[in-house]
Amino acid sequence: MGQTLTEKILEDHLVEGELETGEEIGIEIDQVLTQDTTGTMVWLQFEAMGLDEVQTEIAAQYCDHQTYQFDFKNTDDHRFLRSAAGTFGAHFSRPGNGICHNVHRENFAAPGKTLLGSDSHTPTPGGLGELAIGAGGIDITVAMGGAPYYVEMPEVVNVRLEGELPEWATAKDVILEMLRRLTVKGGVGKILEYTGPGVETLTAPERMTITNMGTELGATTSIFPTDHQTEDYLERLGRGDEYVELQPDDDAEYDDEIVVDLSDLEPLVAQPSMPDKVVPVSEVAGQDVEQVIVGSCTNGGYEDILPVAKMLEGREIAMETETIVAPGSKQASEMLARDGWVAEMMAAGVNFSEATCGACIGIGHVPASDSVSMRTFNRNFEGRSGIEDDNVFLCSPEVAAAAAIAGEIVDPRDLEDELEGLEAPGVELPDEYDGSKTDLIAPDEAVDDELIKGPNIGDVPIRDQLSSDISGEALLKMEDNITTDHIIPATQDILMYRSNVPKLSEFTLSRVDDTFAERALEADGGFLVAGENYGQGSSREHAALCPMYLGIEGVLAQSFARIHRANLFNFGIVPLTIDEDTYENIDQGDEIEIVDDVYEAVASGQEEFTVRVNDDYEVTATLDASQRERDILAAGGKLSWTKEQAQGS
Ligand code: SF4
Structure with a gap:
């Protein structure tokens, strides 16, 4: 039997296990x-x-999420990161140089390689044939130390692309269509491998828009085969020698197949406040738009912004619509500036921003309350923009530009009929990506050779070995789809404490219940209860680290998002799965006790746990975990486990 592309790359990197769905493999x-x-x-x-x-061959430290400097804390962190990269041998991308995924794809991503990143959109270079997975920070630490990364072998799904995109439909609409069909849970436990005749009609940057936002489906990663488009992109980057042809075998067998006919697609939007609330633009046309933002790691490339610049050339944006363009990398900004497009956009009324995540996580350009903001980003979770009553729509750059011109949501095909001279800009790659590299410091150019820790850099909290008796109050009961943004918001006022866990913990789950952190600290132990897909969203390990610091010992949820589940193991919190009835019956404030000897049960491979509620009735909860995950949990988390391993070896 032939192999899928995923299997070929995994086999090339396999150090432990068998490539069988559900089996744990080390790569x-x-x-x-x-x-x-x-x-x-x-x-x-x-x-x-x-x-x-x-x-590892390449380690890269980027400074992108928080580049605005309100006080010393960010600068402290960035200086520490520069010193750590220099001391330990990583590339350092200076604040303002761009978003990690954009700078990484421009400089390092390569076909056939494996990439592990402590950011959930790490799968972006899957569009170049790299097998790229997002993980918690401590997994990155361990991988940088040379150890394998362990993951359950996902199902490999064939996403067969047919046809060709019609005018005004874009790569963003391909992934929005996938979200419409599969929802934010549809990719969990899966690698989406794109095949079919439609693949070669998409340029490498378009493919990376699709693989980037595969994260919103919950997929482990997404990947494209390589071909002349991949080679062409690498050559324009000046890295043509890194091209390798990678294709699945003709007789490869997949776990499932989804067919998307590109020629059926039309401009789509995801409505507030979930990336899978997708409808055709025409269905929501006519709503006033107060803000438009083009950028992010999904649509912040030179090729994404050029269509906007072409659409705005010689025009003016609507008076009531603030329009911001934030390229994904300084290289993209520099090239757009050299080509004169920055001036064109500014003349049309655009506010040109630095290359940063910024508004994507509510840092800067917060929309006005209860107003429509059209963004080319990948996420529109409620409150992520920086205010709770936001109305963020996700769309392609072309739909965003159309809204900027019209001042309302409009299908660009209708705008084309109304506006003389407006035509679909299409996709155009530059002859050469030729931005300067001054903001990317290679390990052999490092400016520091020892760690510099200012007062904002705290210690790493470590949990002791897992206890045998775990009991406590259900401190918070939550609904389905709680995101890591709910658990630890990434807004400026909170995120600046990312290196100071005691302080950051004060904000834990404050968006759900602002008394939670105080109650948890006082209770000194207890549980969280949640519905489906608990912890979806980012790879932020603080979403497990802070609950651990507050004393949370277990989470009872109907299901967990992949990266957050791994983070719970990594920080010694027991993630138990419960069924819907149990979820319905447990109330906040109930007394929960795990009847089993928890340490023994976890370490010995026991799957079913007896949970007593209010000393009144018992239910069953499940721990579905590999032996390695159990060992990590029993040790009190990955840091303690790694130390134990080192001492034992
Ligand atoms: Fe940055 Fe937003 Fe992309 Fe995350 S999703 S890397 S915050 S631009």
Whole structure:
């Protein structure tokens, strides 16, 4: 039987296990990336583990999430990150150089390599044939130390693309269509492998828009085969020698197949406030738009912004619509500026922003209350923009530009009929990506050779070995689809404490219940209860680290998002799955007791746990975990486990 492309790359990197769905496999990691919200903990853990040099081919530290400097805390963190990259041998991308995924794809991503990143949109270079997975920070730390990364072998799903995109439909509409069909849970436990004749009609950057936002489906990763489009893109980047042809075998067998006919697609939008609330633009046309933002790691490339610039050339944006363009990398900004497009956009009324995540996580450009904001981003979770009553729509750059011109949501095909000279801009790659590299510091150019820790850099909290008796109050009961943004919001006022866990913990789940952190600390132990898909969203390990610091010992949920589930193991919190009836019956404030000897049960492979509620009735909860995950949990988390391993070896 032939192999899928996923199997070929995994087999090339396999160090443990068999490529059978559901089996745990260990794979060698070639490249790692981390960014500024997750990076400080990555390096503090690297130091705490006694590691002294990065072992992967490439390690890159980016500063992208928080580049605005309100006080010393960000600058402290960025200086620490620069010093850690220099000390341990990683590339350092300076604040303002761009979003990790954009800078990584421009400089390092390569076909056939494996990439592990402490950011949930790490799968972006899957569009270049790299097998790229998002993980918690401590997984990155361990991989940088040269150890394999362990993951359950996902199902491999064939997403067969047929036909060709019609005018005004874009790569963004391909992934929005996938979200419309599969929902934000539809990719969980799956790798989406794109095949079929439609693939070659898409340029590499378009493919990376699709693989980037595959994260919103909950997929482990998404990947495209490589071909002349991949080679062409790498050549324009000046890295043509890194091209490798990668295709699945003709007789490869997949676990499932989805067919998308590109020629059937039309401009789509995801409505507030979930990326899968997708409808054709025409269905929501006519609503006033107060803000438009083009950018992010999904649509912040030169090729994404050029269509906007072409549509705005010689026109003016609507008076009532604030329009911001924030390229994904400084290279994209520089090239657009050299070509004169920045001036064209500014003349049309655009506010040109620095290359940063910024508004995507509510840092800057917060929309006015209860107003429509059209964004080319990948997420529109409620409150992520920085205010609770936001109305964020996700769309392609073309739909965003049309809204900027019209001042309302409009199908660009209708605008084309109304506006003389407006035509579909299509996709155009530059002859050469030729931005300067001054903001990317290679390990051999490092400016520091020792760690610099200012007062904002705290210690890494470590949990003791898992207890045998776990009991306590159900401190908070939550609904389905609780995101890591709910658990630890990524807004400026909160995120600046990312390197100071005691302070950051005060904000834990404050968006759900602002008394939670105080109650948890006082209770000194207890449980969280949640519905389906608990912890979806980012890879932010603070979403497990802070509950751990507050004393949370277990989470009872109907299901968990993949990265957050791994983070719970990594920080010694027991993630137990419960059925719908149990979820319905447990109330906030109930007394929960795990009847089993928890340490023994976890370590010995026991799957079913007896949970007593209010000393009144008993229910069953399940721990579905590999032995390695159980060992990590029993040790009190990955840091303690890694230390134990080092001492034992
Ligand atoms: Fe940055 Fe937003 Fe992309 Fe995350 S999703 S890396 S916050 S641009």
